[in-house]
Amino acid sequence: MRGAGFVLDLGRCVGCGACVLGCRLSNAWPAGVSWRRIVPFNLDRRGGGPTYHLSLSCHHCERPACVNACPAGAYTKRSDGVVVLNEERCIGCRYCEMACPFDAPSYDGAAGVMTKCHLCSERIDSRLQPACVAACPTEALTFRGRNGVEREKEPVPGFSDPAGCAPSLDFIPPRRAKRSHLYERLREVLKR
């Protein structure tokens, strides 16, 4: 049984950053804090465009390193799998920042506490989509509810799980001929 999370279609994401903006506007990020980011692949090397973009935030892992690490019990994993941080409990020790291999918790220096994506839990409780998903113009980023369709886990170049946290983020590989060709070539290179 899997918890809620995101699904990213690598063939559809164009790296426009609307998800980042949607999250920022909806959640009013404090200065210097980022809950979502886009990691472009091959942007520098291939002038014709990147092979794909990874739109990343907290992955609401099955075995979250932040929950296990927090000495103040500020993190909880809800029954639907969403990992939420209660900022009122956070002591600002930044240990979760060291423990999370995905750099999801972000330190708000002004408030002295950590902050992170809560999967717009209030919105999903009201049966709305998370702000980032609602903002995505190409429907590349989608929300997968608890017990949503489970996809076969295929390794995605550039995305690894070094801490065995089992992130609740599924990827759909690119399907269009040019992009899928580049993607497959990349995977071949990595197998060597």
Added chain:
Amino acid sequence: MTATRPDWSRGFHETTLVCFTAAALSGAGVAAARPLAWATGLRADDPGRGAAASVLTLICAGLLISIGHLGRPSRMMRALLRTGKNALGTEVTFAALTAAAALLLVCVPLRAAALQLLWVLASLAGLGLLASLAWVYWLPGQIAWKGVPALSVIPLGLLVGYVVHTATAFPRARPGMWGALILAALDALAWAARCARVEAGAGRGEAAHPSAMAQRRWIYVLRFLLVSLPPLAVVLFDAGLAGLVPMALGVIVDRYAFYSLAIKQTTESEVARIESKMTSDE
């Protein structure tokens, strides 16, 4: 708007952690090394009140300094009430136990047998603190910390403790030099393993502090000189307390090296690694 994450490496924000772990590992090491010192010649009837006072001072100072690291120190009690429930909580629990045993050793006049028993208990608590200091940093995504680098606090703490016992014991009651030499060799091996891990990880992950990483060879040498040579001065040339000064600096350099040469495996570093691999393959 393709926002990147904030640069988590900007600025060295671990100064208080450097001071806390340097004090805690030294205090824990003094407590934990007592039975080793007995085994190599320290007279058991030496009450070691000076050593116990150093344990108490170092651990209490370390805990007080660690509060400075918290963004919200006013909520510290929340973490203290959950001691023992995770790695950081276990660290605080063992620190409190070690300090409590040291306080009794300093304040309560005890017979020799009770004193020895209390030192054994303090030693076990000190070992627990050293082990929990290692456990806290056994983080899979941290390439330069997981494994031997995290465990390296144990030989370092024991070495510091052994040298403190050697420097503070009465001349006739001193432990033998072999203990210090063996611990210094173990510590040097652990340090070499840490340096090798940093070198291997430099191209695989994201450096927490790139400017320190650029100067890492100086840090390697400085740490070796300050930690590995003073024990020899204390045990071979009877340098006494004067030999502890460079060693204390060495422990601080060791802790600075630990945090400043941290390397984290991130998605960004993984992408960079693959792109570089593709470039080299073409």
